[in-house]
Amino acid sequence: MNTLFSDTTTWALEHALTAVAERQRAASHNIANAATPGFNAKRVDFEASLAAALDRGSQNAVITTRRANTPEGINGNDVSLEEESSMLLRTEILYEALIAAENYKLGLLRTAMRGTT
Numbered sequence: 001m002n003t004l005f006s007d008t009t010t011w012a013l014e015h016a017l018t019a020v021a022e023r024q025r026a027a028s029h030n031i032a033n034a035a036t037p038g039f040n041a042k043r044v045d046f047e048a049s050l051a052a053a054l055d056r057g058s059q060n061a062v063i064t065t066r067r068a069n070t071p072e073g074i075n076g077n078d079v080s081l082e083e084e085s086s087m088l089l090r091t092e093i094l095y096e097a098l099i100a101a102e103n104y105k106l107g108l109l110r111t112a113m114r115g116t117t
Contacts, residue, residue: 011059012050013102019046019063020095026065027087030079038076041068041084 023044033039046063053061070078 008054008057009105010102012054013098013105015050015059015061016046017095017098017102019044019050020091020098022046022063022065024088024091024095027084027091030068031081031084031088034077034079034081034084036077039079040077041070041079042066043068043087 023046026042026044030039030041033041042065044063044065046061049064050061053059068078068080068083070080070083072078
């Protein structure tokens with residue numbers, strides 16, 4: 001049931017913020033294990049599941065994790081520090097954009113509740 005504070009936009013923003021935080025944790029975990037022999041880097045994919053859930057009108061989007069599938073080094077580790085650093089930067093930019101969108105939406109609601117005087 002959609003209410004004033006629980007509509008599709010709010011749900012999508014909340015889900016995206018949760019997923020972006022999970023993506024940041026995964027990239028940080030990958031970097032922390034860059035020297036661990038045999039470690040397989042992970043990626044968090046949520047955009048496709050979020051888009052599919054929104055297309056269906058459902059709130060059942062799932063945050064999925066998969067192997068990064070980057071080339072392995074001689075110790076069997078496939079962490080690419082360049083890719084992980086780039087992922088962290090992109091994740092930070094996306095997080096800031098999502099926060100700005102959430103703040104904008106809340107600002108609109110605040111303005112609507114105040115009414116015109």
